[in-house]
Every structure is written in structure tokens, then in C-alpha cells.
Amino acid sequence: MNKNQLALRVQEIIAGVEGVAGLYPARSAVLAGIASTLGANETVVAVDTADTGLVIRARIAALTGAPAPRLVRDVAAAVRAELGGLAGDARAGSVGLAGSVGSAGSAGSAESVESVTSVGPVSSVEITVCGFTDVRFS
Amino acid sequence: MTVPDRPRLNLDDAADSFLVERASDGDVSSFESLARRYGPLMRGYARRLTGSTADADDAVQETLLQAWNQLGKLQDGSAVKPWLMRICGRKSIDLIRKRKNTVNLDDVEPFDHGPGPERAVEQDTQMRSLVEALKRLPLEQRQCWVLKEMGGQSYEDIAKTMDTTTDSVRGRLSRARTTLMKEMEDWR
Amino acid sequence: MNNELPDPGCGHSLDELEEYLRTGQSAAEQHYLRCPECQAGLAGLRSLQRLSGQLAAADTEQAGSADEPWLQSILGNLRLEMRSGRSIPLSSEYPEDAFFETEGSLLALIRRIGDDVDGATIGKCRLHGDITTPGADVMIEVNVTAFFGYPLPAMIESLRSRIAAMISTHSELNLTSIDVTVTDVHEHFSPAPKGAVNE
Numbered sequence: 001m002n003k004n005q006l007a008l009r010v011q012e013i014i015a016g017v018e019g020v021a022g023l024y025p026a027r028s029a030v031l032a033g034i035a036s037t038l039g040a041n042e043t044v045v046a047v048d049t050a051d052t053g054l055v056i057r058a059r060i061a062a063l064t065g066a067p068a069p070r071l072v073r074d075v076a077a078a079v080r081a082e083l084g085g086l087a088g089d090a091r092a093g094s095v096g097l098a099g100s101v102g103s104a105g106s107a108g109s110a111e112s113v114e115s116v117t118s119v120g121p122v123s124s125v126e127i128t129v130c131g132f133t134d135v136r137f138s
Numbered sequence: 139m140t141v142p143d144r145p146r147l148n149l150d151d152a153a154d155s156f157l158v159e160r161a162s163d164g165d166v167s168s169f170e171s172l173a174r175r176y177g178p179l180m181r182g183y184a185r186r187l188t189g190s191t192a193d194a195d196d197a198v199q200e201t202l203l204q205a206w207n208q209l210g211k212l213q214d215g216s217a218v219k220p221w222l223m224r225i226c227g228r229k230s231i232d233l234i235r236k237r238k239n240t241v242n243l244d245d246v247e248p249f250d251h252g253p254g255p256e257r258a259v260e261q262d263t264q265m266r267s268l269v270e271a272l273k274r275l276p277l278e279q280r281q282c283w284v285l286k287e288m289g290g291q292s293y294e295d296i297a298k299t300m301d302t303t304t305d306s307v308r309g310r311l312s313r314a315r316t317t318l319m320k321e322m323e324d325w326r
Numbered sequence: 327m328n329n330e331l332p333d334p335g336c337g338h339s340l341d342e343l344e345e346y347l348r349t350g351q352s353a354a355e356q357h358y359l360r361c362p363e364c365q366a367g368l369a370g371l372r373s374l375q376r377l378s379g380q381l382a383a384a385d386t387e388q389a390g391s392a393d394e395p396w397l398q399s400i401l402g403n404l405r406l407e408m409r410s411g412r413s414i415p416l417s418s419e420y421p422e423d424a425f426f427e428t429e430g431s432l433l434a435l436i437r438r439i440g441d442d443v444d445g446a447t448i449g450k451c452r453l454h455g456d457i458t459t460p461g462a463d464v465m466i467e468v469n470v471t472a473f474f475g476y477p478l479p480a481m482i483e484s485l486r487s488r489i490a491a492m493i494s495t496h497s498e499l500n501l502t503s504i505d506v507t508v509t510d511v512h513e514h515f516s517p518a519p520k521g522a523v524n525e
Contacts, residue, residue: 052422062431062496064435067495067496068416068427068495068496068497069416069417069425069496069497069498072416072418072425072427073418073419073425076418076419076420076423076425077419123422124420124422124423124424125420125422125423125424126423126424126425126426127423127424127425127426128413128425128426128427128428129416129426129427129428129431130410130427130428130430130431131428131430131431131434132431132434132435132496162456163452163454164411164412164429164452164453166405166408166409169408170401173392173397173400173401173404174392174393174397175392177389177392177397177400178386178387178389178390178391178392178397179386179389181386181389181390181396181397182382182384182385182386182387182388182389183382183385183386185385185388185389186381186382186385194389195396195400198397198400199400199403199404202400202401202404203404203407206404206407206408206412207412207413207458208458209458210412210456210457210458210459210462211456211458211459262380262384264377265377265380265381265384268374268377268378268381269381287375287378287379287382288378288381288382288385308341312340312341312344315340315341315344315371315374316340318374319340319367319370319371319374322370322373322374323370
């Protein structure tokens with residue numbers, strides 16, 4: 001699983017949380033400019049790797065009926081729970097993750113570090129509510 | 139400058155503390171006046187730190203974005219200049235870290251305008267020697283030195299910016315200073 | 327002036343001299359004023375400082391003026407960001423996490439409340455206070471255009487209570503007051519443009 005696939009997976013997880021109406025691009029025009037010069041790919045959810053683990057950033061629209069302070073906590077909890085599960089799978093070698101994990105599944109193939117990202121621990125989740133709406137849109 | 143809209147002209151003349159107060163209340167034009175006032179200073183500084191114009195522009199942009207979001211935390215509006223420079227120093231160093239191994243930081247590339255690159259610097263032999271001497275310093279010593287001498291940061295600020303201790307900053311600055319002083323003797 | 331660095335002969339280091347220059351005081355001040363080596367060292371440090379200042383000034387000059395495209399494009403990018411207003415922090419379970427809601431999202435909700443209250447259209451709307459600091463006091467200022475025939479006190483009370491309820495549901499701000507000002511009374515029902523600029 002590379003970063004893009006991981007970002008898409010996180011997008012699904014977030015969109016599935018009760019009270020989330022949709023997602024906006026996490027890298028605003030401002031950050032996108034910077035990201036593009038760094039050669040990062042554009043995904044709705046931003047996934048970055050820090051020394052301490054994965055940094056997940058997302059901007060969401062909330063349903064008007066969902067209290068924002070609780071919603072953001074729910075979203076982060078869902079991301080942590082699901083990705084924690086993925087990391088467990090990775091160690092078992094069943095998700096096709098390789099690289100630093102050194103699972104049995106990676107033996108024999110010479111993956112480049114660039115294309116393969118191990119799902120490390122989630123070090124931080126940054127969620128911003130950018131709008132409220134009455135209907136889901138994504 | 140003969141810009142027709144007077145409010146903007148007035149804002150450009152206003153005191154920092156006034157602009158900070160208005161901007162932290164959400165006034166975009168006051169914030170843009172601050173950006174125009176300190177933008178060139180930050181860009182020159184960020185370029186000296188990162189060695190690249192593109193990085194300098196990214197650092198200035200990130201600095202202004204953070205400043206916009208955190209302006210309310212600035213207690214003393216008249217201290218906005220050193221505050222911006224601290225953020226700018228930090229953003230520049232962060233960019234360098236992200237780009238580690240991807241660019242050659244030995245040369246500060248020129249801005250792509252004006253009659254000649256590094257005009258003012260080229261004209262002054264001593265300044266040129268200083269630029270050369272800075273290039274020869276180990277990266278971390280050079281960064282500490284630029285943060286302090288050009289960014290006006292305190293030892294504590296530099297330590298925070300560079301994720302290290304003040305003792306280590308003191309040591310790096312001391313070595314940088316000794317080297318530069320030795321070289322300077324040769325320029326005379 | 328000799329070519330030696332000042333630290334050896336008299337036992338005072340360059341670092342001590344630098345500290346003296348920086349702080350303007352030292353127990354050894356009397357010595358520095360008399361010792362030729364220290365004097366030379368201080369002179370050297372001063373000219374290094376002067377040169378650094380000149381280099382910084384030259385860098386700023388080289389960076390170009392604020393009217394040029396580089397700053398215009400940065401400000402253009404930021405304007406998109408600034409339109410959504412400041413970022414209001416929300417508390418998180420883990421200190422590493424960071425949760426926010428944008429000021430713009432709350433202002434939009436306030437405007438929608440205006441839509442739901444009969445006879446009111448919300449004009450200028452501001453959150454006053456350092457909303458970027460968790461738990462800070464906030465005062466809401468709302469200007470309202472009312473339509474003739476609706477009882478104003480009831481309308482204002484309804485706006486106030488709905489805004490207060492919304493803020494307590496959707497934010498962690500410490501709301502201290504809601505200032506509602508009726509700026510205009512219209513004779514006939516002709517809705518003003520919704521979501522007009524937040525001046």
C-alpha cells in the first residue's frame with residue numbers, strides 16, 4: 001500500500017463516520033503549492049510521514065445535526081482504530097505491505113522504499129471542520 | 139506610490155500594533171499591509187537560510203498563514219516584526235529538513251530580477267568575503283549564525299527552531315564566530 | 327592591529343568579548359578597555375556585526391519590493407485561506423492531535439439562523455476575542471435588517487437564544503455576550519442578498 005492508497009483508505013474511513021457530510025481537499029491552495037514543489041501527490045486526505053509515525057490531515061464538512069466538538073473526536077478515533085488494525089495486518093504480512101516491516105510476504109521482492117510505505121503508528125490526526133450542511137455530499 | 143484607494147494607503151502608514159489589532163479581529167486588508175511591510179525582509183532572510191528562491195517564497199507563505207491563524211496569541215502588537223522573523227526562521231529550517239539531500243545548499247541562488255544578481259553584495263568586497271566564508275561553514279553553524287545575526291533571534295529561540303539545546307547553539311555560534319573572525323583578519 | 331585572535335594572551339576569550347558586546351556589561355570591563363588585544367577583538371566583532379547587518383539589508387533589497395508578483399501571488403493564495411477566517415481550536419483526547427473548526431463555518435451557521443428567524447436578515451457578523459486560544463472569551467456582534475411588522479424584541483430574543491444554543495453545540499467557545507443591532511427596518515419584504523460579504 002502506498003501513500004495514495006492509504007490516503008484513499010483514510011478518506012473512506014472518514015466519510016463513513018456518522019455526522020460527516022463530506023471532505024474537502026486537505027491541502028489548501030496554499031499548502032498544495034508547497035506540496036507540489038515537494039513532489040507530493042494530491043489526494044483529498046493528506047498523509048505525511050514523520051519520525052514518530054503517520055500524520056493524517058483532513059478537512060471535513062459536518063452535518064448540522066452533529067455537534068462539531070464530538071464529531072472531530074469521533075473521526076480521529078475511527079482513523080486510529082482502523083489504521084491500527086491495518087498496522088496489525090501488515091505485521092502479519094497479509095495486506096501486502098512491505099519495507100521496514102520485514103514481513104514474510106515481502107521476501108523475494110525488491111520493493112523500492114519510495115513506492116511502499118509501511119503503515120506505522122498514527123502519530124497525529126488533524127481534523128478541521130470547514131463547513132456545516134444538511135445533506136451529505138461525498 | 140499613487141494608488142487611488144486611500145484606505146489602503148492609510149493602512150500602509152499605520153503602526154504595527156494597530157494593524158495587528160485589526161488583523162487579529164479578522165481584517166484581511168490590515169493583515170495584507172503587514173505582509174507588504176515585512177514580506178521583503180522575510181523573503182531575503184528565508185532565502186539566505188534556505189538557499190533557494192522557491193523555498194523562500196514557500197517559507198514566507200507558510201509564515202504568513204501561521205501568522206494569520208495565531209495573530210491573536212501575540213500579546214504585544216508592536217513586537218510583530220521579531221515574531222514574524224521567528225516563525226519565518228522556523229519555517230525555513232523546516233523546509234530545509236524536508237528537502238534534505240535533494241538540493242545543494244551551498245549556493246544561494248539569485249533572485250530572477252534586477253540588473254544583476256547579488257548586486258549590492260557583489261559591489262562590496264568585504265560583504266562578498268563574508269558570503270564566501272558563510273558558505274564554508276558547516277550547515278548547522280551557518281544556520282545558527284544567520285538566525286542570530288540576521289534574524290535577531292535569541293539563543294533560546296534558535297534552540298527551539300533547531301530542536302536542540304541552548305548550550306549546543308552557544309557552541310555552534312562560538313565556532314562560527316571564531317572561524318569568521320579568523321577569515322576576516324585575512325580580508326583586510 | 328595584529329593577526330592574532332584575542333583569546334590567548336590576556337586570558338579572555340572571544341565568547342566573553344561577544345557577551346560583553348551583546349549585554350553591555352562585564353566584570354572585566356575595565357580590563358577590556360585597556361587591553362589592546364581585547365580592543366582589537368571587540369573592533370573585529372563590531373565590524374563582523376556591521377557587515378552582517380549590511381548583508382541582511384542587501385538581502386532584503388534583493389528580495390524585491392512588496393508590489394511585485396511574488397508577494398501578490400502569495401497574498402492571492404492566502405486570501406483563499408483567510409476567507410474561511412481564523413481556525414478555532416477544539417479539544418482533543420491525545421495531545422498530538424489537533425482539531426479545529428473555521429471561523430467562516432460558524433459565521434455561516436449564524437447567517438443561517440437569521441434565515442430561520444422570521445423577519446430578520448443578518449448583515450455584518452463578527453466574532454470578537456482571541457478565538458484561536460482554547461476557552462477564550464468571545465463576543466458576537468450581529469447586525470440585522472428587520473422587516474416592518476415583526477415585533478423587534480421577540481425577533482432579537484429569538485436570534486440571541488438560537489445563536490447561543492448553536493455556539494454551545496458546535497464550539498467550545500466561552501460566549502460572553504451577543505450584541506444584536508437592528509441597523510435597518512424595511513417596509514416591504516424583499517430579502518437582502520444572503521451570505522453577503524462579511525465586512
